[in-house]
Amino acid sequence: MSVSPGTKNPRDWKALLTRHEMLLLYVLIAEWLFFYFAGTTTNRRGVVVGFGTLDRQFDILRHSCEIGLLALALTPVIITAGIDLSIGSLLGLCAILFGKLWHDGGLTIPVAAGLTLALGALAGGINASLITALRLPPLIVTLGTYSLFRGLAEAITHGAITYTDFPASFLFVGQERWLGLPTQAWVFLGVALGVGLLVHRTTFGRAFRTIGFSPEGARYAGLPVARRLALVYVLAGLIAAIAAIIYTARLGQAKADAGTGYELFAITAVVLGGTSIFGGTGSVHGTLLGVAAIAVLKNGLACLPVVMRMNAAEEMSGLLTGALLLLALTASVLPKILSRFRTRHHAPAL
Amino acid sequence: MSPAPLLALRQLVKNYGGVRALRGVDFDLQAGEVHALLGENGAGKSTLIKVITGAHQPNGGTLTLAGQRVANLTPSTARALGIACIYQQPALFPDLTVAENLALRLEATSASSRIDWPARRARAEQWLARLGAEISPEAEVRSLSMPEQQLVEIACALGAGARIVIMDEPTASLTQKEQRLLFAVVRDLRKNGVGVIYISHRLEEIFALADRVTVLRDGQSVGTHAVGDIDEAGLIRLMVGREVAQIYPAAESTPGHRVALSLRAVGCRASGVHNVSFEVRSGEIFGLGGLVGAGRTELARILFGLTPADSGEITLHGQRLTLRSPQAAVAQGIAYVPEDRRRHGVVLELPIAHNLTMAIHRRFFPTTWLRFGAERALALDFIRDLAVKCAGPDAPGGSLSGGNQQKVSLARWLATKPKLLILDEPTQGVDVGAKSEIHKIIRRLAKEGLAVILISSDLPEVIGMSDRIGVMGGGTLRAILPGGSAPHDVMAAALGTTEKGSV
Amino acid sequence: MKRYFRELSVLGALAAVLVGMAIFAPAFFSPQPLLSLLTREAPTLVVACGMACVIITRQIDISVGSMFSVCSVCAGLLAARGWPLLLVLPASVALGALLGAVNGLLVAGLRLPSIVVTLATMVTLRQGLNLVRQGEFVNLPDRIQWFGLSQMAGQLVLVGASVVFLVALALAMRHVAAGRFVYAVGTDAEAARLAGIRPQLVTFLVFIFIGALTGLAAMMNLAQSPQVQPLSGAGLELKVIAAVVVGGVAISGGRGNLWGAFTGLLLLACVSPALIHLHIEAYWEKAIQGAIILLAVVADGLRARGLNR
Amino acid sequence: TAADSKLVVAMLPKSKGNAYFISCKVGADKAAKELGIQLLFDGPTDSNAAKQNEIVENWITLGVDVIAVAAENKEGISTALRKAQKAGIKVLTFDADAMTDARSFFVNQATPEGIGQGLMDEAARLTNSEGEFAMIVASLTASNQREWQQHIEARLKEKYPKMKLVAVRPCDDLKDKAQSEATALLSANPKLKLIMAICSPGVPGAAEAVKQAGLTGKVKVMGLGLPNENKRYVHAGVTDSIILWNTGDLGYLAIYAGVALAKDELKKGAKTFKAGSLGTFSIAGDNILLGKPFIFNKANIDQFDF
Ligand SMILES: Nc1ncnc2c1ncn2[C@@H]1O[C@H](COP(=O)(O)OP(=O)(O)OP(=O)(O)O)[C@@H](O)[C@H]1O
Ligand SMILES: Nc1ncnc2c1ncn2[C@@H]1O[C@H](COP(=O)(O)OP(=O)(O)OP(=O)(O)O)[C@@H](O)[C@H]1O
Ligand SMILES: [Mg+2]
């Protein structure tokens, strides 16, 4: 076949429309429409309530910011075929550090926030150095720091101290709106844009992908493998710190249990978004769609009258998220399995 | 010879997708005979073996074992039928001990059977002792050196008590002493009426060991001879099959006088390379010949910073270099097209365009910002220049045929505008057409003034392409011969049988 | 000796902790509490055995906590309905095996990554259980407790049975061909195929095995108290994985053994009581456990580097 | 529709699976039926402040009429509750209070001070005011646990100089974990006279540990818990006393108060409040008082079923 640079193959369109992200987008739209019609009602006082209200949409956005940030942090990590289980714990540790720096350290909010970001990156650096310098498996390293970071947060606060009484100007970040959107949504979108550009538009992202597919191949191509891997984990630490600050602003408190279990939701969102746990393939917009699909599901279910009567929104959304994940995974290998059968039955031509 | 052969293959065909690895091979093996299989790289020797051991299913032809036709061979049935094999790439379990490796390959155990460790150990000891190998049965295979692993493979084949033992380049990484042990074993097997298929690139071994020899070329058998009836020169002619000088494009210019690369007593203990000195001039193609395991790839890895040298001196265009990482080598203008292109040369999952710009991120995307349009244009240029057959710049590397993958791997490094280009087996497993295209490209590059090191196990290729030929053996440079030397001389230098021709 | 270096060093660490306890808090060694500690850890130990096998085959199963909860509650409900113990026990094991088979089918059959598959089943099972039970305790009839034996006898039976089981399994992993197949698949699935082993089948069976063991462990836990809390398996997966890894089973498959996993579990299980005995505040516990895990892997990493040099 | 015209009261426990709140729900359901309202009962599956906020915000957009909250974290929940008030929703708290400006009333089962003192006094009674004791708490991070613990320690310092608190251990609201913690406490502290558990899974867990250690009667067990979960230990003489208010009544009262608020029958400054079949309760400031905590022991525990 010869190359014709100008013409686009019509098959490309079909491929584009059946890509994982696209499928997820259809699911998301279907989900949203379903909840819009089934989850919106008028209450006793004649006010339109439920899923269809703008407030609800803003809440969804607000609630998905922290997990969304962690999912963004994980996307490059998983693209390099790594994993970071420690980010949920790191969120807790950073929240505590932030509170302590501000409250006990007497620093202003911006300075405390800046320091927290630096400490988050530093904690990511611990993961990074163990993984790259000693070539340890990320799963185990971050399992260790998962306990360590949470443990440090508890040790610092004796488990009990809660930092509160943050100034209103700070709480604005987590509880108010700015230019029409919840303030933290701007931060989230900013980070999403940054990570998206990094992964999809720069040589860094190219390197992540290459490493994810073939670390040896990357080395033979002269790419700085260890440095790029380190960057990914440090970045994850930094974003976890951002999430910690937003979390603190949303709840108005910093406490050692912040972000417990968030890593699992974040991994789920990333994988649902089409990023392969084996590395190489994956996209930031896929992750955003994954986060949105989970958030809409969770919030939408809570608005369904039937689920409300069962008092089981939380469990139903967990159940359906797990099922959705299994479905997405199976769908992702289906073509491979089908082609395996096909080649088994037909001898190759020529 | 007895009329009913132990093993008879008729018109065997095997395709890998579009690659026709075997296109109708006939082959006989008698009991009590050592039958050598000879051929260039990619001639189909290993493929033939894999069919015989049931690791791959053939696409056509028949396989007859002691007069009985066999179909649907699997590794376990082949083993049950008395076929044992030493694969070219050891198929061992690195985390398990030697004794256990032997047992897993040899004992046809049911899942519920009890394991008798002392017996396993004793048997392993016995097999290893029979080989004369000083390897503890308790050692983990991962901790063994390459030659030792090869010995374990050999012990596996021995212990099977098989009627047919196949050895695919067993001596590739063995030292002299171990080779002698192996030869004794092979003779012993022959005495006991076992049929041995023996693959080797080393002609001297074949003359020392084999009764008959079959030569494969491009997936076909081109002749079977009793070893007494043929000499070295005859075999090489059979293998290569055509006049060397006619095939390779003639040099269109003579290399300049400026020395580009100079090595002085370079060595690296970790990779077994020592005391290598030579010079390559701008515009020169410096061939590196030698047998498998001669240390050529290791030398290339040193020059590319993958295993940094720990002695000697490397200078490029008069500047002394310390090459501690591939990044450093790339920054100095050194390019390396690796021999294992599927693992190292191209990232199979990524599009051709991405593969092409991989080594020039810094230069091509100075702001770190990707420029898709420019990248695509660059890719299209290379695809046209090198006549890469592909669906377009977005086609993944894995969708290309071997030769075209090799071109992409080459193009990646040409894009870096290197001062020194190291090509490691650039035409291994590449079909004839693509091969000659790659040769033309190499010539053109040299004409443009690039210094090229061409590593190849394909004897005619090194001879036909190189301005000078360095012959390596045992991790060091044994001789430097002029281009166009007689194949016999190169082979002789590689084997270390004669010292004549040293420059 | 050299081959068991890793296991011996964990054993050394455990011994060091025990010696330390003997010096600073000899009360740690009073028999009854020690037996109680072992009784409490017995079910975890059984799951850890299964996890060791899974990790040796180069897979992972993070759904054990949820499987444990589901088996506990189902077995509890059966027992509360008056099923005899002799039927509840196999039912629990069978349910565990069934859940494990689902994981195994997805991992071995569809070749999906085990970490994501078991993450999904973990979430699904846990939330399904929450949905159905809404957190309610199951009250058990008296005869289930200690299998109807006296408490002392019951404890001894539990600890004895699990130790016998562990020893039997550890020996089987070494001395029965099936155990070696597990190792073979974990070090190199393709080499295993060439040696006539079916890697996908082995993987599938290993997942069934850990499921069945989780069902058994749930039963052992059930026998210890008159009530089942649906959350009972929460966090079990991380505890077990950490123990197995600290005990020297390599996450990259093929290396390590059950003795190590056993020692690793004891080491981690000692942390909490040791802190109590040494009167160290509870809030240091997680940090210390994390540090132990990191120390173990760093030691592994340094040793691997030493070997490669 | 008819269903829509019903008043909607949403009740938010700290954690949904906790037996304590399940028994609250029983009373709340009863009240809902009597009053003919729709009751939503939802909460995190495990104690989690962030999830509580999300659920409240969900209810705001659902436009419920009343929200009754048991706050996991005082400050954390208050922002969401203020938002609810702004949206015209009546807010009250039960079990654990939020900031006072974030709700109208607090249905107070007992003040933290009262609980702390009650627990400590009972512990002192059981040990003759001397010797070592240890505590098991839900988690190190739960705020009401922390508050009770502070009052217990204050009372200890003030009135019982011969008693000594040797350890405080978390059990993550898991009975099994409580049991292993208690086991370790027993062997580490041979002079231990009593274990006090202040979370509901903690008491049976500690009792099981004492029973298995063969220390029944030698080491006393007491704490905050539900009668049903502890009956068998109380009868076996392992657990001595359980302190608790009637949780069903707490749920019942919270719903009645919520509905009264929504119907403007309950206003600031009221001194008493009548809640259906339970009769009249007094109001102190903005706290509706359920009454003193109750001590359950062998003698009376069988009279209660929750
Ligand atoms: N798995 C495979 N997939 C596709 N092509 C293959 C595969 N294995 C071998 N080939 C191709 O089949 C041809 C024959 O390869 P084979 O390995 O049999 O050669 P050989 O004679 O053993 O060479 P060598 O001397 O290098 O070992 C080559 O062109 C090779 O690239
Ligand atoms: N010092 C050494 N110790 C152990 N193995 C070695 C050593 N030196 C080389 N080898 C092994 O010997 C084999 C051949 O080495 P190398 O690749 O350098 O040879 P080559 O001349 O390039 O041959 P090829 O034709 O295979 O490319 C390799 O598998 C390498 O791992
Ligand atoms: Mg070969």
Ligand SMILES: [Mg+2]
């Ligand atoms: Mg080579």
